[in-house]
Amino acid sequence: MPSTLPEGDPAPSDGALPPSAADGLGTRPFSLYLHVPFCQTRCGYCDFNTYTSDELGPGATRTSYVDTALAELRLARRVLGDVELPLETIFIGGGTPTLLPPADLGRLVSAAADEFGLVARAEVTTEANPESVDARSLDALRASGFTRISLGMQSAAPHVLRTLDRQHTPGRPELCVAWARAAGFDHVSLDLIYGTPGESDHDWRASLEAAIGAGPDHVSAYALIVEPGTRLAGQVARGELAAPDDDALADRYLVADDLLSAAGLDWYEVSNWALDDDARCRHNLGYWRGADWWGIGPGAHSHVGGTRWWNVKHPAAYAQRLAAGQSPAHGREVLDDEARHAERVLLELRLADGIPLDVLGPTAMPAAARLVTDGLLDSVAFDDGRAVLTLRGRLLADGVVRGLLP
Numbered sequence: 001m002p003s004t005l006p007e008g009d010p011a012p013s014d015g016a017l018p019p020s021a022a023d024g025l026g027t028r029p030f031s032l033y034l035h036v037p038f039c040q041t042r043c044g045y046c047d048f049n050t051y052t053s054d055e056l057g058p059g060a061t062r063t064s065y066v067d068t069a070l071a072e073l074r075l076a077r078r079v080l081g082d083v084e085l086p087l088e089t090i091f092i093g094g095g096t097p098t099l100l101p102p103a104d105l106g107r108l109v110s111a112a113a114d115e116f117g118l119v120a121r122a123e124v125t126t127e128a129n130p131e132s133v134d135a136r137s138l139d140a141l142r143a144s145g146f147t148r149i150s151l152g153m154q155s156a157a158p159h160v161l162r163t164l165d166r167q168h169t170p171g172r173p174e175l176c177v178a179w180a181r182a183a184g185f186d187h188v189s190l191d192l193i194y195g196t197p198g199e200s201d202h203d204w205r206a207s208l209e210a211a212i213g214a215g216p217d218h219v220s221a222y223a224l225i226v227e228p229g230t231r232l233a234g235q236v237a238r239g240e241l242a243a244p245d246d247d248a249l250a251d252r253y254l255v256a257d258d259l260l261s262a263a264g265l266d267w268y269e270v271s272n273w274a275l276d277d278d279a280r281c282r283h284n285l286g287y288w289r290g291a292d293w294w295g296i297g298p299g300a301h302s303h304v305g306g307t308r309w310w311n312v313k314h315p316a317a318y319a320q321r322l323a324a325g326q327s328p329a330h331g332r333e334v335l336d337d338e339a340r341h342a343e344r345v346l347l348e349l350r351l352a353d354g355i356p357l358d359v360l361g362p363t364a365m366p367a368a369a370r371l372v373t374d375g376l377l378d379s380v381a382f383d384d385g386r387a388v389l390t391l392r393g394r395l396l397a398d399g400v401v402r403g404l405l406p
């Protein structure tokens with residue numbers, strides 16, 4: 001089941017933001033995230049806010065969802081006033097957005113463009129499960145304005161896909177990449193997961209080779225996280241499946257970086273590799289660099305000018321709020337300077353561009369110098385005034401961040 005939300009402060013029912021959020025609005029990049037909270041079946045490892053038909057219950061349906069989300073889009077425009085906010089990026093994520101017909105996803109994109117406008121060469125992404133798209137639907141998505149597609153491949157090994165409860169057959173993600181290319185998508189990304197119980201070194205290499213062979217211009221590779229409350233967590237607790245081993249995960253990461261960089265895909269964030277600057281996910285870069293975004297949908301998070309808020313989680317509660325003309329926000333927090341600094345270090349240090357040393361501040365310099373000596377921060381970048389993780393530093397990124405915070 002999906003995990004619970006933080007509490008935070010109560011959010012006003014009209015969705016109004018504190019005055020501090022309006023400071024500088026329109027001078028920072030602005031993006032839209034749209035959450036589609038539906039999946040055909042639930043993968044045993046996943047605790048994202050998503051519902052199968054059986055889990056959904058009354059009060060919300062897939063067919064009514066787009067109109068409900070459009071009500072929040074209009075609320076967003078009202079709350080943000082008449083400041084010009086052309087969208088840098090739109091990202092439709094899930095759940096499984098491609099369970100909705102392409103025409104529905106197209107309606108979301110065109111309504112967002114009508115309300116806010118789009119910058120020239122805006123990035124418009126949808127996530128997709130390989131079994132839920134085909135050549136025709138990809139053509140239709142491209143025609144409705146999507147420029148980028150992110151496909152959940154996870155693995156090429158049949159037994160790994162089975163352990164993960166994935167519904168597609170090996171080979172299908174590669175076909176989807178070819179169809180997406182033929183449809184004219186500018187950018188195609190594949191998601192992989194490593195460290196699944198029963199996955200061998202050979203399985204992982206074969207998955208990377210299959211992904212690279214398909215010709216995406218972007219790959220994300222995530223270590224399998226055993227999320228509390230998931231079916232996977234139960235299987236691990238009962239000893240039916242082995243928990244991912246830290247040393248094996250580190251080895252898998254090194255193999256991933258080796259094979260991906262040999263294929264011309266360079267890391268630009270600890271878990272993300274791209275063929276060139278153009279292929280980097282601009283939407284996610286916005287998250288990592290503290291841009292403004294409005295998250296539409298049940299459980300979606302937003303961030304505008306240091307105020308963060310999150311929506312009610314269940315699709316029925318979400319629909320009910322909007323039908324009553326109220327904001328679906330459940331709680332919010334205004335970040336103080338200390339929290340903003342910690343967040344900036346945590347997110348920007350994971351980027352290949354790193355973080356300027358003057359942002360870390362003089363008190364962090366002795367620790368930063370020690371991290372260079374320990375081989376976790378790059379010495380050349382350090383001499384140029386930036387903290388940038390080395391390959392070993394990427395394996396220990398969380399510890400490096402802890403070392404640099406007061």
Ligand SMILES: C[S@@+](CC[C@H](N)C(=O)[O-])C[C@H]1O[C@@H](n2cnc3c(N)ncnc32)[C@H](O)[C@@H]1O
Binds near residue numbers: 046095153154224227
């Ligand atoms: C939540 S999914 C949404 C997109 C789509 N439904 C899919 O499965 O590809 C986005 C990515 O998060 C990954 N993910 C979800 N839970 C994870 C976990 N516990 N550990 C690692 N990756 C996870 C998914 O496998 C997928 O690649």
Ligand code: SF4
Binds near residue numbers: 046094129
């Ligand atoms: S398909 Fe994606 S969002 Fe749905 S349960 Fe599986 S990992 Fe989670």
